[in-house]
Amino acid sequence: xxxxxxxxxxxxxxxxxxxxxxxxxxxxxxxxxxxxxxxxxxxxxxxxxxxxxxxxxxxxxxxxxxxxxxxxxxxxxxxxxxxxxxxxxxxxxxxxxxxxxxxxxxxxxxxxxxxxxxxxxxxxxxxxxxxxxxxxxxxxxxxxxxxxxxxxxxxxxxxxxxxxxxxxxxxxxxxxxxxxxxxxxxxxxxxxxxxxxxxxxxxxxxxxxxxxxxxxxxxxxxxxxx
Numbered sequence: 245x246x247x248x249x250x251x252x253x254x255x256x257x258x259x260x261x262x263x264x265x266x267x268x269x270x271x272x273x274x275x276x277x278x279x280x281x282x283x284x285x286x287x288x289x290x291x292x293x294x295x296x297x298x299x300x301x302x303x304x305x306x307x308x309x310x311x312x313x314x315x316x317x318x319x320x321x322x323x324x325x326x327x328x329x330x331x332x333x334x335x336x337x338x339x340x341x342x343x344x345x346x347x348x349x350x351x352x353x354x355x356x357x358x359x360x361x362x363x364x365x366x367x368x369x370x371x372x373x374x375x376x377x378x379x380x381x382x383x384x385x386x387x388x389x390x391x392x393x394x395x396x397x398x399x400x401x402x403x404x405x406x407x408x409x410x411x412x413x414x415x416x417x418x419x420x421x422x423x424x425x426x427x428x429x430x431x432x433x434x435x436x437x438x439x440x441x442x443x444x445x446x447x448x449x450x451x452x453x454x455x456x457x458x459x460x461x462x463x464x465x466x467x468x469x470x
Contacts, residue, residue, distance in 0.1 A: 245267055245270070248270055249263070249267060251312045251313060252266060252267070254312055255308060255312070257305060262299070265291075266304070268291065269285075269296075269299075272288055272289055275288070282296040282297055282300075307377060307378045307403055307406045308406070310375065310377050310378065311406040314375050315408070317371075318408035318409075318410060322370065323368060324368075324369040325368060325369065325408055326413045326414070327365070327366055327377075327407050327411045327414045327434065328364075328366075328367050328374070328416070329362070329365075329396065329399075329414060329416050329420065330363055331360055331363070331382065331396065332363065333348070333349040333351070333356070333359075334359040334360070335349075335357075336357070336358045341359065342383075342384075343359050343382060343384050344358070344359060344384055345357070345385070347359070347360045359382075360392075361379050361382065362380050362382055362396050363378070363379045364376075364377045364378050364379075364399060364400060364403050364407075365377055377403055378399070378402075378406065383395070393420075393424060393425060396420070397424075397428045400414075400428070400429070404432050404434075411434070412433075412434065412435060413437055414434045414436050415436075415437050416436060416437075417439065418439040418440055419441075421436075421439060421441060445466070446466065448464040448466075448467060449463065450463055450464035451464070
């Protein structure tokens with residue numbers, strides 16, 4: 245708790261009462277058994293359900309909080325850090341939950357009813373440990389002719405500044421291996437590492453002599469891996 249208190253003191257937007265509440269809440273989340281809701285939290289503390297409800301309405305910059313946690317070891321010269329981004333499916337029933345919809349579940353290889361979150365993290369390659377930077381829920385309906393990939397890329401752009409300055413590479417699975425994603429990642433001053441989709445069609449760019457008339461030749465055959 246000493247580390248948490250030190251980090252919260254470095255955040256000017258967190259008042260002393262809120263800092264006290266956050267220390268109690270973090271302690272409860274590590275030791276509480278059963279479901280984490282206001283009623284169960286009140287059973288293990290001196291705060292009532294209404295107190296938890298009121299404090300949960302108060303904003304706190306968790307991205308900055310996570311950045312300050314990572315900062316001490318990110319400045320070590322011997323530490324190798326990379327970033328990672330991925331989305332996860334969360335099963336959820338009901339009708340009124342925000343973001344609820346038909347979402348692809350890679351575990352069952354099909355679309356199911358539930359929620360989806362996008363997570364940006366920092367991986368400490370030296371110590372084989374990952375640290376969360378931010379997690380944002382994907383809306384069920386994305387308007388303005390956008391797709392889910394646009395939301396993932398907006399997430400990266402929004403929290404890019406929270407990544408340590410030594411991070412130069414972003415790791416993602418094959419779903420992110422698309423030109424649109426690669427262009428945005430490069431624009432964020434990062435290099436993307438990941439697999440390609442099994443149906444990826446790679447072709448060599450034609451650099452030979454062009455015909456004097458007609459359409460110019462663009463490609464020079466498919467890329468064949470050994």
